[in-house]
Amino acid sequence: MSEATTTLNYQSGFGNQFATEAVAGALPQGRNSPQQVALGLYAELISGSAFTAPRHENRRTWVYRRQPSVVTGGFEPLPHAYWKTGAKEGVNAPPNPMRWHPVPVPGDDQPSDFIDGIRTVVVNGDADAQSGMAAHLVLVNRSMERRALVNADGEMLLVPQQGSIRVTTELGVLDAAPGQIVLVPRGIVFKVAVDGPTRLYVCENYGAPFRLPELGPIGSNGLANPRDFQAPVAAHEPGSGGYEVVRKYAGQLWRTRQAHTPFNVVAWHGNLTPLRYDTAHFMVIGSISFDHPDPSIFTVLTSPSDTPGTANCDFVIFPPRWMVAEDTFRPPWYHRNLMSEFMGLVYGQYDAKPEGFKPGGMSLHNCMVPHGPDAEAFDKASNAPLQPHKLDHTLAFMFESRWRFVPTDFAMNGGALDANYPQCWAALDDKFKD
Ligand SMILES: O=C(O)Cc1cc(O)ccc1O
């Protein structure tokens, strides 16, 4: 991917009102839809919220493009064996803790772009009810060249785990490597280029768009700071030639051919934008006295539900950080949780499961399913000298949802399920001395 060597420009700030033009004079000034847009462009409004959504939740962008999006072909169904939508497309599974081994990216004999490579692992909610989410593993060895994807069912949070990606969107281009994330809003056309075998975790969020969590007593700074989120600058794809556009709509994929690139926006302004974020910029808060705090302090982004504090989905990270708590069992406690927890490991070791949870692997601890450190982690942490200790070179994450996750047939029968997972607690014997 030679283009990946080009350094891209970004604009900074979560939810900012950006204005950007790839050609000087393309962006109308003082109004959104002049009688004639400069340079022969068409004006188009993309609304990411209801027109009447409260101002602080209102998201929309005006784009000025060579042809409006409506100039396209009719759509026909595109079958996909592995991309599942909503709880109804999961399979019955016992309330066990579950874990999956990393699934290898297929070799070149099985070409797989970002669309082909989607393997849904867990689903909940209902895309038509704008509630819930899916967690996908995406295995990619090909760039989407003249192929684009637009998802009307939800926004897409891309978490690269192996290999770097270049995400071309209607609003511009973003690069991301493991440790960084890209958020593509619902309905924005995009394609993903790779430069080798690439594995990603993806949250497809059918619910309220991700936003920064409230900070409460933490104050006005910390966790993910707004300025570290980067939006692209306007960029339109040069050249001519047709495109296949794939639209996800009500759980189905549909495809059409069109004679021109959908990446034809010359200028835009607004606050509905793709974003990228480097988790290295996350300002981590932790205990500087005693006890292991709730993992909500690691929330990067939250998709609220209609019950305050009870998220449709929280995106939570476990990044490098110092552990200093005194007289404390420092890893996570044993627990059962109303919220359901899907986890992945981008790199390094996770302190509650130092050996068994591998980079590229996944785990699921559903509503009220007991879990916690494995026996080895328990022994180690119960006896470790409590000096300040840096958990370094590590990045785990969690998609945490109020809705129970339902694994897919791929998750249960695709060969990656770790049948021995529950054994990792078997050695936690009864040490009670009466
Ligand atoms: O279960 C897990 O590993 C995730 C998790 C981490 C933590 O520090 C506290 C609670 C929790 O669910």
Ligand SMILES: [Fe+2]
């Ligand atoms: Fe947990």
